Amino acid sequence: MRQFDRHQGLVAPMDRANVDTDLIIPKQFLKSIKRTGFGPNLFDELRYLDEGYPGQDVANRPLNPDFVLNQTRYQGASVLLARRNFGCGSSREHAPWALEDFGFRVIIAPSFADIFFNNAFKNGLLLITFDEATVDRLFREAEAEEGYRLDVDLEKQQVTTPSGEVLTFEVDSFRKHCLLEGLDDIGLTLKDADAIDDFEKRHRQARPWLFRQAG
Amino acid sequence: MAGQTLYDKLWSRHLVKERDDGTALIYIDRHLLHEVTSPQAFEGLRLAGRKPWRLDTNLATPDHNVPTTLKERAEGNAGIVDPVSRIQVETLDDNCTSFGIEEFRINDARQGIVHVVGPEQGATQPGMTVVCGDSHTATHGAFGALAHGIGTSEVEHVLATQCLIQRKMKNMQVRVEGELGLGVTAKDIVLAVIGKIGTAGGTGYAIEFAGSAIRDLSMEGRMTICNMAIEAGARVGLVAVDETTVEYLRRRPFAPSEEYWDAAVADWRELVSDDDAPFDKVVELDAAEIEPQVTWGTSPEMVAGVGAQVPDPAAAGDETVQRGVSRALEYMGLHAGQQITDIQLDKVFIGSCTNSRIEDLREAAKVAKGRKVADSIQLAMVVPGSGLVKRQAEEEGLDKIFLEAGFEWREPGCSMCLAMNADKLGTGEHCASTSNRNFEGRQGYGGRTHLVSPAMAAAAAIAGHFVDVRDFGAERAANDDSQVQEA
Numbered sequence: 031m032r033q034f035d036r037h038q039g040l041v042a043p044m045d046r047a048n049v050d051t052d053l054i055i056p057k058q059f060l061k062s063i064k065r066t067g068f069g070p071n072l073f074d075e076l077r078y079l080d081e082g083y084p085g086q087d088v089a090n091r092p093l094n095p096d097f098v099l100n101q102t103r104y105q106g107a108s109v110l111l112a113r114r115n116f117g118c119g120s121s122r123e124h125a126p127w128a129l130e131d132f133g134f135r136v137i138i139a140p141s142f143a144d145i146f147f148n149n150a151f152k153n154g155l156l157l158i159t160f161d162e163a164t165v166d167r168l169f170r171e172a173e174a175e176e177g178y179r180l181d182v183d184l185e186k187q188q189v190t191t192p193s194g195e196v197l198t199f200e201v202d203s204f205r206k207h208c209l210l211e212g213l214d215d216i217g218l219t220l221k222d223a224d225a226i227d228d229f230e231k232r233h234r235q236a237r238p239w240l241f242r243q244a245g
Numbered sequence: 246m247a248g249q250t251l252y253d254k255l256w257s258r259h260l261v262k263e264r265d266d267g268t269a270l271i272y273i274d275r276h277l278l279h280e281v282t283s284p285q286a287f288e289g290l291r292l293a294g295r296k297p298w299r300l301d302t303n304l305a306t307p308d309h310n311v312p313t314t315l316k317e318r319a320e321g322n323a324g325i326v327d328p329v330s331r332i333q334v335e336t337l338d339d340n341c342t343s344f345g346i347e348e349f350r351i352n353d354a355r356q357g358i359v360h361v362v363g364p365e366q367g368a369t370q371p372g373m374t375v376v377c378g379d380s381h382t383a384t385h386g387a388f389g390a391l392a393h394g395i396g397t398s399e400v401e402h403v404l405a406t407q408c409l410i411q412r413k414m415k416n417m418q419v420r421v422e423g424e425l426g427l428g429v430t431a432k433d434i435v436l437a438v439i440g441k442i443g444t445a446g447g448t449g450y451a452i453e454f455a456g457s458a459i460r461d462l463s464m465e466g467r468m469t470i471c472n473m474a475i476e477a478g479a480r481v482g483l484v485a486v487d488e489t490t491v492e493y494l495r496r497r498p499f500a501p502s503e504e505y506w507d508a509a510v511a512d513w514r515e516l517v518s519d520d521d522a523p524f525d526k527v528v529e530l531d532a533a534e535i536e537p538q539v540t541w542g543t544s545p546e547m548v549a550g551v552g553a554q555v556p557d558p559a560a561a562g563d564e565t566v567q568r569g570v571s572r573a574l575e576y577m578g579l580h581a582g583q584q585i586t587d588i589q590l591d592k593v594f595i596g597s598c599t600n601s602r603i604e605d606l607r608e609a610a611k612v613a614k615g616r617k618v619a620d621s622i623q624l625a626m627v628v629p630g631s632g633l634v635k636r637q638a639e640e641e642g643l644d645k646i647f648l649e650a651g652f653e654w655r656e657p658g659c660s661m662c663l664a665m666n667a668d669k670l671g672t673g674e675h676c677a678s679t680s681n682r683n684f685e686g687r688q689g690y691g692g693r694t695h696l697v698s699p700a701m702a703a704a705a706a707i708a709g710h711f712v713d714v715r716d717f718g719a720e721r722a723a724n725d726d727s728q729v730q731e732a
């Protein structure tokens with residue numbers, strides 16, 4: 031997993047609640063058997079005026095000029111500012127893959143859907159939750175000031191705004207550790223292989239029917 | 246000591262290890278796989294030179310991409326016209342073969358939507374932890390199993406370690422007491438719950454559905470409800486074990502053998518919340534007050550009773566909510582104050598892991614029997630959840646009822662629930678759908694989805710617009726019901 035410690039980046043404000051995973055990456059792109067290459071189709075239905083399909087060259091597609099990521103001032107954005115319940119819907123990990131592939135490293139919102147939240151951290155994205163009022167304020171600032179950038183320090187759990195204001199955020203210590211070190215969950219869990227083995231033996235003894243196949 | 250909730254019991258039964266940081270390793274008993282969220286996980290295993298921890302917990306079937314017309318299906322994988330879809334299904338076949346995982350392939354009679362197949366095979370059992378790379382895995386909680394949807398990284402993690410890293414959720418109880426009105430179904434209950442608590446209302450919780458109205462439901466009905474727990478934001482939906490659960494599982498292929506049956510049943514009977522178990526949140530609904538539900542917007546919480554009107558954005562909560570409602574109405578081509586029953590439809594879809602089981606098809610068939618799909622409907626399709634559901638329905642003559650009424654009778658799969666195969670909506674088309682998500686573009690680019698129960702979908706197909714199924718032969722349905730139960 032890609033490591034994350036500190037990131038400074040341009041902020042793109044996406045002013046819309048309940049952004050679901052179908053919006054983040056529409057289903058026709060889930061047919062890929064790879065993990066990469068989803069960036070050009072991130073928010074496909076909002077970004078382009080036509081219907082997208084896999085394998086197409088996006089360079090010639092008509093862009094929706096109203097969509098935030100198409101505006102010149104937000105080109106190169108790597109911090110996404112979003113509204114409540116971001117990432118609701120399916121468990122598709124293609125959603126964080128697409129966000130990451132596009133170039134986002136940090137997403138800030140008042141709340142996230144559970145499965146998306148999990149998936150994002152496993153792909154090197156940092157998700158930060160601030161209360162509604164703070165997010166509102168960041169929206170106003172990012173919209174008012176062209177070139178608005180945030181400095182995100184995971185180690186210190188701090189976000190610094192261009193005016194020098196410092197906002198602290200909470201992050202689960204396990205997730206923080208994994209992100210800082212770029213650690214792979216599986217390797218970590220396998221360090222507990224003996225505990226898993228022991229549990230499995232007891233479990234099999236107590237409930238042997240869980241260990242049988244259809245006859 | 247205070248009692249334990251069903252969720253607490255399931256959690257402690259599977260706790261391998263608690264870590265200092267508050268996360269825990271939870272042992273997984275059943276892992277279901279399908280073609281969309283597994284290829285990258287198998288690739289990950291291969292790259293790291295890892296093997297599945299335990300083979301016999303895994304069961305796979307392709308469902309999302311499979312075509313549903315007989316002509317294409319007759320050719321097996323070769324009949325999948327879209328080459329990208331075909332590669333995905335073939336990749337699942339190859340991965341299952343090379344890793345030694347049991348799979349019900351495209352034309353196996355047992356193939357179907359993974360959340361229909363697991364329970365139908367008895368592969369989902371009370372007291373199990375069940376995971377699948379699909380958010381509607383909550384469905385399996387209907388059996389008193391702890392069932393989570395997981396992402397692809399977690400699919401790989403479960404394959405490699407038989408465990409999942411979890412944090413304990415909070416407990417919510419949704420109590421639905423009383424009797425449902427005639428023609429009102431499990432789907433209406435769950436849509437009403439989502440309308441009440443919102444699509445983020447269950448975030449961070451495991452929701453246990455309880456109360457007499459839930460107890461009175463069949464396993465199919467309970468699955469419909471748990472299926473949509475995720476649409477209320479909860480990864481986990483649960484119903485306690487009772488006689489209905491046990492009877493459903495008896496003699497299913499994967500159910501415990503004779504040798505262990507009694508011990509298993511005794512063990513399952515403990516899977517109820519203790520009377521004094523504390524819940525962090527309790528939500529109550531009166532079953533008698535629930536009307537047949539119809540969603541009018543682009544999020545499942547945008548729902549109303551069939552007798553209601555499309556709401557006015559100006560009267561809807563704070564500014565963010567108001568903007569959401571306005572945008573939804575614009576996308577849906579509806580205006581504030583419009584009667585729900587005035588919404589004209591173009592297509593009707595009866596299927597998906599929410600409502601494609603035998604009981605769902607029976608409910609729809611009761612309404613369709615002896616009637617005709619309205620001329621204004623371009624396509625009304627019924628897609629059974631599995632090959633076995635299809636076979637059962639045909640034995641009961643339901644296929645003939647649908648075909649005579651003008652519905653198409655398809656082969657099993659996810660189909661137009663998410664339109665990854667060729668079944669989809671065109672731009673601007675309104676669809677009465679028994680599926681679970683009405684997000685923008687979900688059923689096809691620019692498509693407009695209205696979520697309803699199977700009976701409401703069938704009635705809408707006949708009328709060409711939404712109608713209250715209770716005014717629509719509900720009495721006849723009630724009579725048929727008593728016959729079915731006696732038979």
Ligand code: SF4
Nearest residue numbers: 381597598659662663
């Ligand atoms: S039927 Fe729909 S919701 Fe269910 S698994 Fe298939 S695509 Fe997902």
